[in-house]
Amino acid sequence: MSLYKKLFVVIDPTSKKQPALQRSADIAAKSKGKVTAFSAVYKPIEEMGDAPSRKVGKQAVLKAWKEKVTAMAAPYKAKGLKLSQDCSWTSDWYAAVSRAALRADADLVIKSTFRHGKLKRLLHSTSDFTIMRHSPAPVLLVRERKSVSGKAIVAALDIESKDEGHIGLNNSVMKHAHEMADFTGLPLPVIAATSRKPDFSHLIAGEEQHPDGPEATLAHAFGVERAHFHMVRGDAKRVIPERAHFLKADMVVLGVSKRSGAKGVLVGTTAQKILDKLDCDVLAVN
Numbered sequence: 001m002s003l004y005k006k007l008f009v010v011i012d013p014t015s016k017k018q019p020a021l022q023r024s025a026d027i028a029a030k031s032k033g034k035v036t037a038f039s040a041v042y043k044p045i046e047e048m049g050d051a052p053s054r055k056v057g058k059q060a061v062l063k064a065w066k067e068k069v070t071a072m073a074a075p076y077k078a079k080g081l082k083l084s085q086d087c088s089w090t091s092d093w094y095a096a097v098s099r100a101a102l103r104a105d106a107d108l109v110i111k112s113t114f115r116h117g118k119l120k121r122l123l124h125s126t127s128d129f130t131i132m133r134h135s136p137a138p139v140l141l142v143r144e145r146k147s148v149s150g151k152a153i154v155a156a157l158d159i160e161s162k163d164e165g166h167i168g169l170n171n172s173v174m175k176h177a178h179e180m181a182d183f184t185g186l187p188l189p190v191i192a193a194t195s196r197k198p199d200f201s202h203l204i205a206g207e208e209q210h211p212d213g214p215e216a217t218l219a220h221a222f223g224v225e226r227a228h229f230h231m232v233r234g235d236a237k238r239v240i241p242e243r244a245h246f247l248k249a250d251m252v253v254l255g256v257s258k259r260s261g262a263k264g265v266l267v268g269t270t271a272q273k274i275l276d277k278l279d280c281d282v283l284a285v286n
Helices: 019-031 051-078 093-103 118-134 164-184 214-221 236-246 261-277
Strands: 006-010 034-041 082-089 108-112 139-142 152-157 190-194 229-233 249-255 281-285
Touching (some): 019 051, 019 139, 019 164, 034 093, 051 082, 093 118, 108 118, 214 229
Parallel strands (some): 034 082, 152 249, 190 229
């Protein structure tokens, strides 16, 4: 059974292009799922006159936007896509996305992301990362492109930490990476970045030892061939984007910690800096 039966796509009211909507339709067609198209719309009410005028103005703005989304979705619905709308009037769209995804019981949140200049890229990646950290479901950030352009679904893992939360996060990353590899038919290489001589004995303690050594045992534990398991020495913020580019990644699947406090911030900062350097789609599992 597919992991993605309830898809939640964030419609960007500031953009004419909605690659996330296309991707949600593609995934729903394969998973036999349904899509909720969410919009957060807001206009300063002081520009709308007195209270009755503000109420009428708000209703008019919402009605116009819903009609616009209906028109966007029409070609996909004509092909059989099951799609419903959810529209919120709010300026706090980060929180609105999380609340609406929770209402929809979403299995996957899908959001478009675009290339920008350096300053806008910083601000945009920060907003993307805020959603990734607080979403109740994994978040797929979709780049604008005509078709699948890469040659692999790449999973990026933290194998150094012995923390149970990180080990569980690795397992979730692999589960979703395998699902996306099955959807696309692309191979699934794994990148394990280490800052020192790796010690991953805690990950293979209960595994049958492979005759080709511990790295082969770990690859088998994650469900990939030894040739697709890349143990790379160096800073994760540098080596993961470099190796993903080398592997011609169509998508990178990585884990994002939700925890607060110094340790959670450190993990979050690393993931955000990796995100800033990737030009492919990113699936963030939390």
